Amino acid sequence: MTQQKQNPLSDYKLSEGAQAGPQIxxxxxxxxxxxxxxxxxxxxxxxxxxxxxxxQAAADAxxxxxxxxxxxxxxxQGEKDMLNQVRSALGT
Numbered sequence: 001m002t003q004q005k006q007n008p009l010s011d012y013k014l015s016e017g018a019q020a021g022p023q024i025x026x027x028x029x030x031x032x033x034x035x036x037x038x039x040x041x042x043x044x045x046x047x048x049x050x051x052x053x054x055x056q057a058a059a060d061a062x063x064x065x066x067x068x069x070x071x072x073x074x075x076x077q078g079e080k081d082m083l084n085q086v087r088s089a090l091g092t
Contacts, residue, residue, distance in 0.1 A: 025089045048090040
């Protein structure tokens with residue numbers, strides 16, 4: 001899909017009336033449960049760490065705020081809060 005420049009998440013929709021953060025955290029918990037039921041504890045831990053690394057990379061991808069790049073912060077407080085919630089959901 002990516003080679004054809006198609007977004008694999010194009011059909012992802014929030015539940016009606018839901019906010020993205022809580023729904024994403026619920027889905028991460030569900031995914032971790034599926035992985036834990038099929039994989040070893042070491043593999044589950046590695047998968048959780050991989051997800052957290054991907055979330056951190058997304059948060060680090062662009063600076064926020066400031067003017068023309070000056071005074072901007074690499075990771076906003078909202079992103080830091082969400083990363084902490086992702087850590088909690090994944091048990092890392």
